[in-house]
Amino acid sequence: MNILILQASPRAKGNTAWMAEEMKNAAQAAGHQATLVDVSHKKIAGCLACEYCHTKGNGACIQNDDMQQLYPLMAQADVLVLAAPIYYFTLCAQLQAPIQRMYCVGKPAKVQKMALLLSSYSPGVYDGAKAEYRDICNYWGAADAGIVTANNDEQKTDAVKARIADIVAKL
Numbered sequence: 477m478n479i480l481i482l483q484a485s486p487r488a489k490g491n492t493a494w495m496a497e498e499m500k501n502a503a504q505a506a507g508h509q510a511t512l513v514d515v516s517h518k519k520i521a522g523c524l525a526c527e528y529c530h531t532k533g534n535g536a537c538i539q540n541d542d543m544q545q546l547y548p549l550m551a552q553a554d555v556l557v558l559a560a561p562i563y564y565f566t567l568c569a570q571l572q573a574p575i576q577r578m579y580c581v582g583k584p585a586k587v588q589k590m591a592l593l594l595s596s597y598s599p600g601v602y603d604g605a606k607a608e609y610r611d612i613c614n615y616w617g618a619a620d621a622g623i624v625t626a627n628n629d630e631q632k633t634d635a636v637k638a639r640i641a642d643i644v645a646k647l
């Protein structure tokens with residue numbers, strides 16, 4: 477399967493980046509095609525709600541930023557993995573922007589499954605992010621392939637690595 481991983485932490489050596497890399501490596505080892513995109517270092521603005529896409533634009537977004545690189549990757553993905561740190565009890569803004577910019581196309585054309593990788597300092601801070609993720613899975617018609625969380629005491633551990641591998645094994 478074609479797996480697209482969106483990594484949204486600005487910390488290149490942080491926990492989210494580590495989990496995203498583990499996901500990519502496990503997916504490739506299992507024979508999948510996996511692409512990891514660091515959306516945190518892309519210039520992706522929020523949706524303008526200008527409705528150009530739904531009127532003159534015929535599904536295209538008027539904003540000419542790095543999201544234009546992501547649209548074709550989103551269109552080809554069978555599996556979408558969202559990887560984000562928790563900021564103020566929810567998905568960080570660097571992930572919210574590309575998700576909300578999908579407004580122009582409605583939903584990724586081929587995505588059948590999604591997974592979520594979350595990093596935080598504290599335990600028990602994931603309800604908001606999980607609720608949003610599950611609503612997006614439903615809205616995009618994708619099955620939830622699994623959620624992995626890692627708080628400060630769990631980061632970069634073999635247990636987290638095994639949970640990521642478990643998701644890949646069931647894809």
Ligand SMILES: Cc1cc2nc3c(=O)[nH]c(=O)nc-3n(C[C@H](O)[C@H](O)[C@H](O)COP(=O)(O)O)c2cc1C
Nearest residue numbers: 485487490491492561562563564565595596597598
């Ligand atoms: C702006 C900001 C907001 C944060 N909000 C929370 C929070 O609400 N709950 C929490 O447990 N950690 C919070 N954190 C800590 C990060 O989630 C935590 O350090 C995480 O492991 C960072 O992931 P990374 O290593 O992938 O960057 C916040 C960090 C930042 C920079």
